[in-house]
Amino acid sequence: MSDYASPSKTRLWLDGDAFRAPAGTALPADIFASALAGWDAFGGIKAGFSRETSQDNTNLTIWNKKGTYRQKKGEKTETIKLRPVDVSKATALTLLQGGSIAETSTGSGIWEWIEGTDENFAFICRVQDGSEWKAFYLKKSTLANKPPETMDGEDLEGWDIEIIDLVPDDGSLSIRKFTSSNPLA
Template sequence: MSDYASPADARLWLDGDAFRAPAGTELPDDIFASALPGWDAFGGIKAGFSREPSQDNTNLTIWNKRGTYRQKKGEKTESIKFRPVDVSKATALTLLTGGSIAETSTGSNIFEWIEGDEETFALIIRVQDGTEWKAFYLKKSELASKPPETMDGEDIEGWDLEVIDLVPDDGSKSIRKFTSSNPLA
């Protein structure tokens, strides 16, 4: 039996939030604050999200060696997948990709969703386990593709969003990770 295992260091992320703002919006002073002025909340998100890094790698061999001698690494890309299940301002803005919503005629209470071409935005997504927090900040991101919309009576209506990170105009890191504690301390 291990003397090194620590259940106190294991995480079960039970709560979380996601926020969006115009691309280039600076990181808040406290990314874990209960309110983030200037950021629109997504509201309800179906349990959790996933961060998926990817990179193409090519094994390079040499004639007098067996196996991989070196590796040629492609560009790193990352995406975050999550599912908003309410129609908040942040959800609508993301789905509209730079578009708008317009009433079909004055007083009709019928609104058409008019999609735009593309739109970039900043994203904060964070999770909580008791007093521990983890968050990701993307200064510039965009929707990977138009998501399917689930309306089947078997699940909560929502949109499976995949947001990809883009290199910010100032050249800073495209995705930054934050925690409320330091495991190296």
């Protein structure tokens, strides 16, 4: 039995939020605040989110050496996947990709979703376990692909979206991670 295991240092992220703002929007002074001024909330998110990193790696060998001698690494791509289930302003703006929503005629009560071609935006997602928090901030990101819409009576309507981080115009880090405690302390 381990003498080093500590349940107080494990996390079960049970609550979370995601927000979006115009690309380049600065990191809030408190990324864990209950309200983030200038940021639109996605609302309900089914089962949190996932962050994935992908990178192509090529093993290079030489004749007189067994195994890998050196490795050539490609560019890293970071993505965050989530499933908003509320038709919030943030969800609509993300799905519209820079487009708009317009009433078909004044007073008709019928609204047409007019998709744009692409749009960049800032993005924050965060999760909570009791008093512990973790968050990711992307100063500049974009929707990877237009997600399918499924209305089947089996599940909540929602959109499985994938957000790709983009290198900000100022060259700063493209994705930043924050926690409410320091495990190295």
